[in-house]
Amino acid sequence: MSTTLARRTASAALSLASALLLAACANPSDGGTTEVADAKGGTTKINLGPDQNRVTTDKVGSIAAEVPETIRRRGTLEIVDSSGSAAPLTFHATDNKTVIGVEPDIASLVADVLGLKPHFNTVSWENILVGLDSGKYDVGFSNITVTEERKEKYDFAPYREDNLGFEAKKGSGLTVTGPEDVAGKSVAVGSGTNQEKLLIEWSKENETAGREPVDIKYYQNDSDTYLALQSGRIDLYLGPNPTAAYHAATTGKTEVVGTYSGAGATLQGLIAATTKKDSGLVKPLADALNHVIRNGTYAKVLERWGLSDEAVAKSEINPPGLPKTNK
Structure with a gap:
């Protein structure tokens, strides 16, 4: 980057x-x-609530x-x-x-x-x-x-x-700044998303460099993903940074341990x-x-x-x- x-x-x-x-x-x-x-x-x-009183314009x-x-x-x-x-x-x-x-x-x-x-x-x-x-x-x-x-x-x-966010269980001690930080790690991502494309490329980059690939995981919904994160079945979840930050703030159970531009380095x-x-x-x-x-x-x-x-x-x-x- x-x-x-x-x-x-x-x-x-x-x-x-x-x-x-x-x-x-x-x-x-x-x-x-x-x-x-x-x-x-x-x-x-x-x-x-359902009554949003949204901002409007003419x-x-x-x-x-x-x-x-x-x-x-x-x-x-x-x-x-x-x-x-x-x-x-x-x-x-x-x-x-x-x-x-x-x-x-x-x-x-x-x-x-x-x-x-x-x-x-x-x-x-x-x-x-x-x-x-x-x-x-x-x-x-x-x-x-x-x-x-x-x-x-x-x-x-x-x-x-x-901006994308890597979310981990609170207190994980993990930090993600580049491909090498997810080598050999199990990372959940949404299928067909921009995040998936980036993660697949990081995994290939790790293999080319002689490091372990990323163990990419897929779940049907956020509930299953966060259950896997809390139970230790996955190390990280890569998603939109706004949702990662909001989830971490409102639950207190996770933390954002790295961010990355959605368009790459x-x-x-x-x-x-x-x-x-x-x-x-x-x-x-x-x-x-x-x-x-x-x-x-x-x-x-x-x-x-x-x-x-x-x-x-x-x-x-x-x-x-x-x-x-x-x-």
């Missing part, structure tokens, strides 16, 4: 972990909240006019997200049915600008891209990393930095609104994101979920992504 990127990623991860230090547990008396320490030494109350006619006519006539923005995501990205409120988190909040802001009603479709991870391919869904807001391979089939409008990874290539939707998506970045509502959304350190200054259509072969 380059010195600049390493410092930037480490700084962002440290700030994020600090922002998610647990101050109080869920409070059923006020609909369910969690308080986390903020960067200024105070606390930020995260609403876990429609912008000139941007709304860019939306393909079929979508404008329908009046809804069909948004797809993953049932495998976790707090604070996408998860269920205390009623166990309302989808909440930073991803639906940003998607809702974009829909506001486009003058469309957001309609959320929660599916398994592998069905996100399948649904975009078939035209069943308009756009994915589900912690989707920009990669060069995906750019062959999809268009991207970024809205967050992508020399490029800052980016999370993006994802739409079928040449669907005509990526420009209005990027324009809507840039509008909410400028008017401050985007910053308010990130702040309410403790993710201000993952902000992007601009949504650039189809920026450089994780290389097909990451070196």
